[in-house]
Amino acid sequence: MPTITVDKEGLFKALGQDYTTEEFDELCFDFGIELDEDTSTTQRPTVNGKQEPPQLKIEIPANRYDMLCFEGISLMLNIFRGKRTSPDYRLVAPPKGELQVLNIDQETARIRPYAAGAVLRNVKFTKESYDSFIGLQDKLHQNLARQRSLVAIGTHDLDTIQGPFSYEALPPEQIQFAPLNQTRSMTALEMMKFYEADRHLSRYLPIIRDSPIYPVIYDSKRTVCSMPPIINGNHSKITLNTRNVFVDMTATDRTKLDICLNILVSIFSQYTEEPFTVEPVKIISPHNHQSRETPDLTPRETQAEVSYINNCCGLSLTPSDICSLLKLMSYTASPSRASPDLIDVQVPPTRADVLHQADIMEDVAIAYGFNRLPRSFPSKSGTIAQPLMINKLSDIVRHEAAMAGWSEVMPLILCSHDENFAHLNRKDDGNTAVHLANPKTAEYQVVRTTLLPGLLKTIRENKHHSVPIKIFEISDVAFKDLSLERKSRNERHFAAAWYGKSSGFEIVHGLMDRVMLMLKSAFVTGEEGLRAKDSGDAAYWIDEFDDPTFFPGHAAAIHLRMAGKEQVIGVFGILHPSVLEKFELRYPVSTLEMNIEVFL
Numbered sequence: 001m002p003t004i005t006v007d008k009e010g011l012f013k014a015l016g017q018d019y020t021t022e023e024f025d026e027l028c029f030d031f032g033i034e035l036d037e038d039t040s041t042t043q044r045p046t047v048n049g050k051q052e053p054p055q056l057k058i059e060i061p062a063n064r065y066d067m068l069c070f071e072g073i074s075l076m077l078n079i080f081r082g083k084r085t086s087p088d089y090r091l092v093a094p095p096k097g098e099l100q101v102l103n104i105d106q107e108t109a110r111i112r113p114y115a116a117g118a119v120l121r122n123v124k125f126t127k128e129s130y131d132s133f134i135g136l137q138d139k140l141h142q143n144l145a146r147q148r149s150l151v152a153i154g155t156h157d158l159d160t161i162q163g164p165f166s167y168e169a170l171p172p173e174q175i176q177f178a179p180l181n182q183t184r185s186m187t188a189l190e191m192m193k194f195y196e197a198d199r200h201l202s203r204y205l206p207i208i209r210d211s212p213i214y215p216v217i218y219d220s221k222r223t224v225c226s227m228p229p230i231i232n233g234n235h236s237k238i239t240l241n242t243r244n245v246f247v248d249m250t251a252t253d254r255t256k257l258d259i260c261l262n263i264l265v266s267i268f269s270q271y272t273e274e275p276f277t278v279e280p281v282k283i284i285s286p287h288n289h290q291s292r293e294t295p296d297l298t299p300r301e302t303q304a305e306v307s308y309i310n311n312c313c314g315l316s317l318t319p320s321d322i323c324s325l326l327k328l329m330s331y332t333a334s335p336s337r338a339s340p341d342l343i344d345v346q347v348p349p350t351r352a353d354v355l356h357q358a359d360i361m362e363d364v365a366i367a368y369g370f371n372r373l374p375r376s377f378p379s380k381s382g383t384i385a386q387p388l389m390i391n392k393l394s395d396i397v398r399h400e401a402a403m404a405g406w407s408e409v410m411p412l413i414l415c416s417h418d419e420n421f422a423h424l425n426r427k428d429d430g431n432t433a434v435h436l437a438n439p440k441t442a443e444y445q446v447v448r449t450t451l452l453p454g455l456l457k458t459i460r461e462n463k464h465h466s467v468p469i470k471i472f473e474i475s476d477v478a479f480k481d482l483s484l485e486r487k488s489r490n491e492r493h494f495a496a497a498w499y500g501k502s503s504g505f506e507i508v509h510g511l512m513d514r515v516m517l518m519l520k521s522a523f524v525t526g527e528e529g530l531r532a533k534d535s536g537d538a539a540y541w542i543d544e545f546d547d548p549t550f551f552p553g554h555a556a557a558i559h560l561r562m563a564g565k566e567q568v569i570g571v572f573g574i575l576h577p578s579v580l581e582k583f584e585l586r587y588p589v590s591t592l593e594m595n596i597e598v599f600l
Contacts, residue, residue, distance in 0.1 A: 004068060007056075058073065062143070066263050103164060104284065106287040117249065119244065149252070153247070178234040180233065192205055299348055303343065304357040304360040330348050411453075414443075414444040425578060496511055496592045497592075542559065545573070554574040557571050570594025572594075
């Protein structure tokens with residue numbers, strides 16, 4: 001969890017009350033955060049002959065991005081303590097009636113396609129609030145923005161630049177300006193070399209370094225405001241004397257863009273002349289249908305069930321009681337007219353972490369008090385766990401294979417493209433495997449579509465052990481499926497491999513028969529005088545199967561008939577010598593792989 005350091009005296013002044021370390025630690029626990037350290041009880045460093053003032057180091061939950069600064073912590077604690085109500089964040093028109101405009105060029109779609117902006121008018125910065133403003137940007141960059149790869153934030157003194165602004169993507173040699181805190185003008189290529197040794201900025205250079213075009217934001221006079229995600233221009237840097245702040249953000253993720261903008265401008269709008277007001281910016285982006293006004297500070301409307309909240313917390317609260325508790329957590333809530341079991345909730349724009357009524361239930365529990373919740377588990381609980389059916393089935397098959405003398409292995413789900421296809425003498429049709437967009441190494445390029453590469457690599461790394469080696473795995477493989485929202489699906493497979501001086505085909509066959517028998521599937525045979533015991537509706541048989549992965553004439557497909565439906569659920573056989581050669585194995589290998597989800 002991120003740790004935020006705040007001035008102890010300043011925070012207690014904002015809260016309107018002094019606390020002992022124990023009292024403040026208790027307050028933090030009640031709110032769901034944690035006091036990590038109070039430096040007033042330790043030896044503090046001395047800078048320029050003056051001892052550093054006492055500080056509080058507070059651990060913030062990873063989902064509470066609105067509390068990554070002094071202002072967010074003090075605001076939320078004051079609302080929690082009932083000292084103030086939740087702010088009413090509002091968008092206001094500019095003094096001259098015309099919004100600032102940010103035009104997005106079509107070429108930006110090739111590198112950072114989204115942009116947004118906002119204006120904070122008549123801001124009054126102090127040294128502390130200015131540092132906190134910069135600090136919140138850094139925290140958002142490190143956490144939600146994933147080291148600026150998803151979102152990059154730029155802030156500018158609006159009185160030094162003039163709109164309308166344009167967001168463009170140009171070749172680096174055409175971009176030239178003096179970067180922040182520098183007086184010499186440089187091209188973008190020169191900046192890349194200049195900041196290679198910079199401890200702070202060097203980590204962001206690879207984001208755009210190899211691109212043929214770099215993103216850049218200009219004002220109406222072609223003054224460079226920023227080159228995201230690297231650095232702002234020195235011409236428009238904000239200072240303690242800045243009164244009007246222009247915020248620009250560029251991103252590769254629209255959702256993260258909106259969250260970062262809402263949090264930054266909402267939290268620091270308390271320093272505007274009319275607190276909690278923000279001036280929107282008009283975004284013109286017709287090429288990708290992203291034209292709009294940003295930010296959108298409208299509270300999100302949702303609902304929560306009174307019965308669900310009470311069951312999870314073990315309480316008997318009325319809708320009015322729940323609404324009162326939610327107000328302490330910065331919500332606006334009221335009993336629903338649609339049903340007595342529902343409450344209408346308005347989620348503030350700073351609470352992007354609220355995704356489900358479970359999040360609302362958690363905040364009700366915090367406001368009520370964790371220590372006050374009845375301790376009645378497990379006689380009363382709305383969350384008694386039970387295994388998923390697929391996991392329960394996997395454990396049954398796993399236990400049976402282990403009892404048969406096979407050892408379980410757990411390789412990684414990622415593998416190289418060649419291991420998944422070429423090494424198994426298979427071809428990639430482009431519609432089967434899920435490919436990683438930016439793999440770090442050649443070893444992790446695709447999500448496996450078969451368990452065989454992991455088993456064969458395990459044998460390769462352990463072939464110095466005595467033979468035979470008998471291993472198995474029960475895990476997921478993944479396939480592309482464009483009909484689904486996530487464009488892929490998982491499938492639970494069971495696979496086994498025998499490695500020894502003989503082929504072991506009959507042993508793998510026996511393991512398959514044992515697993516199928518345990519799954520209540522009868523073997524169907526056409527041999528005279530042989531008849532399988534009736535095992536219900538499920539029956540299986542094997543047919544010779546031609547697959548380049550296996551030695552010709554030494555592979556069989558497993559057919560299953562269940563509920564009147566026939567399908568091929570797997571294959572087993574002796575691997576082709578060319579496959580063994582690619583995995584550096586010198587003894588024969590027989591493998592079995594089958595889909596066990598069909599038995600659910």
